[in-house]
Structures are given as C-alpha cells and as structure tokens.
Amino acid sequence: MRHASLVLLAATALAGCAASDRPQPAPAPAADAAPAIDRDPYPSTYRAPAADRVALVGGTVLTATGEEIANGTVLMEDGKIAAVGASLAVPGGYRTVDARGKWVTPGVIDAHSHLGAWAQPESVEAHNDVNEMTDPNTAQVWVEHSVWPQDPGFDAAREAGVTTMMILPGSGNLFGGRTVTLKNVPSVTMQGMKFPGAPYGLKIACGENPKRVYGGKGRSPATRMGNVAGYRKAWIDAQDYARRWDKWDKAGRSGEAPKRDLQLETLAGVLRGEILVQNHCYRADEMANMIDISREFGFRIRTFHHANEAYKVASLLAKEDICIATWASWWGYKMEVFDAIEENAALVHAAGGCAIIHSDDPIVIQRLNQEAAAALSAAWRAGIRISKADAIRWFTANPAKALGIADRVGTIEAGKNADVVLWSHDPFSIYARAEKVWVDGGIVFDRADARYRRHSDFLLGQSGETK
C-alpha cells in the first residue's frame, strides 16, 4: 500500500471518493516481506468540514476552464461540484446563496508559500523554520515538520479566499527539502491540513541565494558553476542509490536491503517521477541550464518559481510543459530579478505555457487576485489579449497543475472538489473581497460571521482585534 508506485494510484482513486472519506490506515507489512519503506509516514488526517447542499445562484462564474458564465449557478453536494451552468434549475434540498451581483471562482491556490514554516510573528527568530542552511544539500528535510498550524497567516489567507497552498522550504540551499501541500482549514496538527494524496515536491534553488550563503561560509557553492556541480553530484549519487534499490527490488527483495538515506531517497523519488521538482530560478539562462540538467539525469521539472525572466524563454518553457510561478510587481531586490517585467505571466500564457501568480509572502498571498489583475492590466496595455476567464487560471487551475492536484481542485467543474470562493466584486477589481469560502463543500469563511475569523490560538487573549 505505502510503496511509492502505489501512491499516485491511491491519489487518483481518492479523487473519486467522497471528500469525507478518511485515508485508510496502512495494512501491516506481511510478515515475510523485507522491511518496506513507508512512503507516507506522516499521513493526512484531514477531514472535510461539514458540507451541506449549496446552490450559488445568479453570480458571474469564472470556472477556470476558460468560461465566464453570467447569471451562473454552482451546485455543491457531498463536497463536490455537482453542476455548473447558466440559469440552472436548483433541485430540492439545496440551500440557496444569492450571488447576484457577485462573482464565483474556484478556491485560490498559492503555489509558493512559507506559511507555518516561517510563521507570524515573523520577526521572532523562533518562528523561522524555513531554511535549513547548514548544508547546500538538505534534500532530507521535509518542510511539513516545520509547519506550525497556528500561524495566523493561514487565517488571513483563508479570509482572502486561499483554500490550498504549497509550503516550500527556503532557497538558501541547492536542495532545500520536500514541499508539502496543505488545505487551508483550521487544524491543531499539520496532518490535519495535509492535502490527501497530493504528491511531494522537491525544492531546488538556482542562482544567487545558495552561492551567497555557502560562498559566504567559504565553501562550495560560491559561484553559479559551483551550484551546477553541486546539483550534478547529487543526481549522480541519487542515480546510484536508485539503482541499488531497484536491483534489490528486482532480486525479489531477498538479501539485505540497502541502507536508507533520507536525502537520496527524496532525490530518487524525483528520478522515479513520484516527487515533483519545484525549482526557484529567476534567470532565463539558468532555467535553460536546469532543463539540460534534468535531461542529463532523466527527471522532469514541474515548475520554475519566481522565474522573472521566463518571458525570455517563453516558447522553450511551453514546449517543455514547465509551469512558471511568478509575480507581477516584484523586481530589483537583487541582480537576478533586475529584468523582471509586469507582463511575465502574460507572455508565458500567450506562448501557450502554464503561468501562475504566486505569493512567497504572507501579505501577497491575501491578494493573488490583485497581483494577477496587475499582470493582466499590463498585458492588455501591451496588446496581449487575455480574458479574465483565462487569467483566473493563474491562481487556480494552473497552480493545481503545478502541485499535481489538478484532478481534484483548481476549476469549477462537475466532479471536482467543491473549493469555491464567493467574491463581493469581480475578483480582478481592487475592491473585491472574499465573502464566503468553501473547502470540499464545507464553509470555512463567512465574512458576515465572526466565528469564521481568527482561529489561531496565538491571537487568543492578545491585544489585537478579536472580531
């Protein structure tokens, strides 16, 4: 059950289940089997919030499949989207929510967040658990073990419509560790937020950060060529490791199993296609180098993060089917982001690629819609014709693809998980606020009801606003 090759199958199967199904405990290993590796030792205990049958009626629906439906109806049942369309009849048994004059979109997905791992109050050193800068290769760390579910940033993001986030380790190392994908629901444990069946990612960092961190310590990498040598050495080791395990596997798992190595296990997971590469990489030339490295060692890069020069290699990225997660407005804080332009996402989109607007920030995560609007606005002025119905994908469907969960979330389509936001205005307007947010058909935020605000224990009894 927990063998890696089955994880993806299990995930696919989950998509067809009711969201309230809990993951089943793993069967005990057969007595005669060699010690199997548990590929999911910190399993999700997420339970969908209580869901009733809800009909959102009369709103403008951006489905993130390319449609803008005026006077739309969205039916949610058993945690799933049951139907979406213009002026659908509402069957009996549904609670109707009046969405006239309002807009409806899929739940916002942030492909790049450090919430929980670098928690508020962020100025407190004890809350900075995001960057294990003790070695250029820390592929062995899993950021989920840094996540503090009481981070008030989760609340702020939920109140802004964010239903799913990928949490990444920092970019100080060549290999930063494993990412984790979380559902944005209040929980006392990380496991209670963990997106069931979502694949892991591996954070890799290009460019200035690793060479600055380790060059500053008088060790490699101190240069970009040192960075690349570091990646290549690690992949050579990972290939060797994977071969040893495959050999043991093919030999019927008889004899002594190779010794586990957490660092190499994660890298080998990438080589097997089970773990998705999430690559912090700003410059166009470095992205091209990383693509060559992935070919040299036989793995795929799922997403370039930040990727502010993606527009210079837009056709290459589209051809390689690599998503880019970027901003509209961030630039100039270091040399590798000197050439950032507002139209970056739009140019990648126009080239047929997968563009994502991400946050990397506890403030920006609360307005990915506005960041996308700024990108869209710039695109229009440059003569790039992209509709709102398409641009909505930048913070919904496309990050779902980048995170490997597009079969479950990211669009409003029958059968998808009912992660939905009701907005007060067009989400591309500065005045839009999330009014209600559903995760798997259960309401997790209602602006009109104080019970849905500020769940974090940290804020309890503090001087701040309590309602």
Added chain:
Amino acid sequence: MIRAVAIVLALTFTTPAAAQTVAITGGRVVTMGPAGEIERGTVVITGGRIVAVGADVAVPPSAKIVDATGKIVTPGLVAAGTALGLIEVRAVETTDDRATDASDVSAAFDAGYGLNPDSLLIPVARLGGITRAITTPAYKDRSDRELLFAGQAAAVVLDGRAMLMKRGVAMVLDMGDAGAERAGGARAAELVALRALFAEVRDYRARRAAYDRGETRDYTLSRADMDALIPVVEGRMPLLVSVNRAADIRDALALGREEGLKLILESASEGWRVADEIAAAGVPVLLTPVENTPASFEMLGATLTNAARLAAAGVTIAIEGNDNHREREMRYNAGNAAANGLDRQAALAAITINPARIFGLADRIGSLEAGKEGDVVIWDGDPLDTLARPTAVFIRGAAQPMTSRATELRDRYLPAVLHPSNGETP
C-alpha cells in the same frame, strides 16, 4: 547595464520643455482641492504651473490640447516613505545610499544629497502615476553604534531632472521595537535618551558661541547632528516616528507634547486602538494598510481596517507604497483601504493632497488648483484599481515618457511571443 543607462539618458534629454502651454480637456477632473470633482473639466498648465481648472475654462489658442474625454484626471500622486533616488538594486551595496553607519552622522544625514535622477526606479514609479516622493533615510545598524535618528527626509520630483524639491521635510526616528534595540534594548532607554538629547540640543542652541570656544560640557551628538535637530526641538521640522504598538504610540504622543515637537507617525499598526488620541493631538499618520499580519509583538493588532478607522476618528492619513521598487502599488494599497471601509475620495486624498499637506508641500503640489505645479495624471479608469493605468503623466507641465526599462525589455521580447513564426526568442 550600459544599455539601461543609455535609455534613461535618452528619456531625460527628450523630456519636452515645461514652458509650453498644455490644456487637458474633457476628462472627469478630480481636483482634490476646493473645486471637488468636475464632470467635464479642463486643466490648463503654462510654464510648468496650473493656471486654470474648471468646467468653463477658455483654452488658450497656443495650447497643446490633450483630449481626456472619457478619462479621469487627477493630481500626480505623492509617495510618502520611499527611498526613490537613493537605491537601485537592494542587494548591491554600492547602489544603496539610504543609510550610513558613520557614528558622527545621524540626525545630520540628509536624503537630499546623493539623489540619482537617472534611477531606473523612477520611470517605474511614474508609470504608477507617482510624480513626487518623500525620500526617507533608513537605518544601517552595526553592533557598536548608538544611533537614534536615521536622518532627514527630502521631497523629490520624479521627472528625471534634478530631483531635490525641498530638503529637511522631516527628521526620521524609529521608536518601538527597533528604537528600543538601538537605545540598548528597552523602550524606556530610548525615551530617556531622547529627552536627554533634546535637552542637549536646546542647551547647545543657547550656547553656540560658548561651544565654539570649547566652553560647554561635552555633548553626546556631533555638531552637525545637533544643528540638524534644532528645527525639530523648535517644532518647525516634523519628527517622523515609526511606531506600531498602541502603548508606544501613546508614549510618542506624550514625548511630542512634552517636548513641543511636531510629530508624524509612521506605520502605526495599532493606531486604530488610540485613534481618538492621535486625532486629538493633531498628528498625521503614514501607513501601509495592507500590512495586516501580526509580524511582530508590537503589531499584534494589525488590521486591514486601520486606515478607515483612523480616518473616521479624524486623523489625516497618507497611504504608503510597498517600498521603492514596488512604489507603484501605492494606489492599490489605497484601493485596498477603500475596499476595507475607507471612503474612496479619502483614499485618493491619502496618496495626493494629504501627503503634500503632511510634509508642508501643499502650496505647490497635491491638488489641481491654479498656482500649483503642473503635476497631472490622466487615467483610463479608476486610479485606485489595478485594471486602470495612466495614459499620460505630466510633471511641472511636461509630458513624461510612458516607458521604463521594463517596458523596453517587454517590447524586445514581445514580438517573438506574439508572432512566433518570425523566429525564435533570442
């Protein structure tokens, strides 16, 4: 890099002369002055100054007419709390002149020196409708430095010509967490040290001749620093205090009252909790309304509604951008404040006339009124909204280039994306 500099020089030299007469006609003119909004108004600028604003203004025959029909016309935006002109790339130290760790230059540090009008950040800010800025010094700490003041802010103009508009528009000071750390680790230490310093400055002011003769006691600060603080203790130069916790705001207000200072508060995350007291003291507040997370123990009460609540209490507020490279987001910050309860007109005031008033510049900029300098922005939509953009920006009457290095980069790579058959991207 050589190319980038060349572009900026080209822009500088192609800036049209300000002497020309320009008439902006047909737009909805949001004056931010006593004339309010004019549905179809005309703004006439001659010799760099506004000479007429109204619905029934005669357009001089010599005027170059700019048709703003269907568009919105506002004053140029004024960005408080920036370092425009002092920074290029944050991680490249030689391009960052925001701060010093020299021990004998603190209050005397003057952001009006070293300004670089060729900075690539300026066209980017201008494309966000920003025509003027308050360039503010920052702190550069080192472990052995006891530094209380960052230095003096300067008002600057963003038309690519000599930047300095007015020197010494405020003295910059951190209180709260950061100020306490610099003063030795406790808030009380900073409050005591400040009172002692102000007393020394007054003593020095009364005994300058004796000081020159070496007949005074030793002072803590350098002569240059004390000279710089004289207008502060005289209540002429505002003390711009960065502070967040409600209790710290009260301490700052008390300090100002007791020492006879003119205060401006900055950040003020928990300002809403003491809004009535801030209003009663007549102290304005600069804030970034989107900063709503409890990022430190002094910001536990941070909320998106801070701007609206301060304004409702009668506090004059100015809304800041998101620091230098992201200054263009200032108007979005104002829009977010409006989305969270601030009146839209008040939100626009918070990025135009209010910062002009707070820094003593309202006789020259901040509204569209006859006699003021000709900073005008024409928008193709609501200036607070992300989907709207300026279609024209005038500074001192001169039309500004609607380009930046970023748009040049865009235009270099755009054709290959839109017309891939014409060849691969370079």
